[in-house]
Amino acid sequence: MRPERQPRNWRSEAGSRLWLSGLIAAMEHAERPEVRREPVAPEILKALRMQLALTASSPSAPVSTLRH
Secondary structure (H helix, E strand, C coil): CCHHHCCCCCCCHHHHHHHHHHHHHHHHHHCCHHHHCCCCCHHHHHHHHHHHHHHHHCCCCCCCCCCC
């Protein structure tokens, strides 16, 4: 599941399961050799670093989606 298609309400049990399923699917996709060979755009890396910094600094920080 692509990040922009994930449900925003992941705090419910059903939403958590959908979110986790999407995360697992994304990780399985990303581990494929043909995908891993593709370069990642600098703006995606920057957005990811910013999101990780927010999440680490505040557990209640809003979750944004990375789109490319």
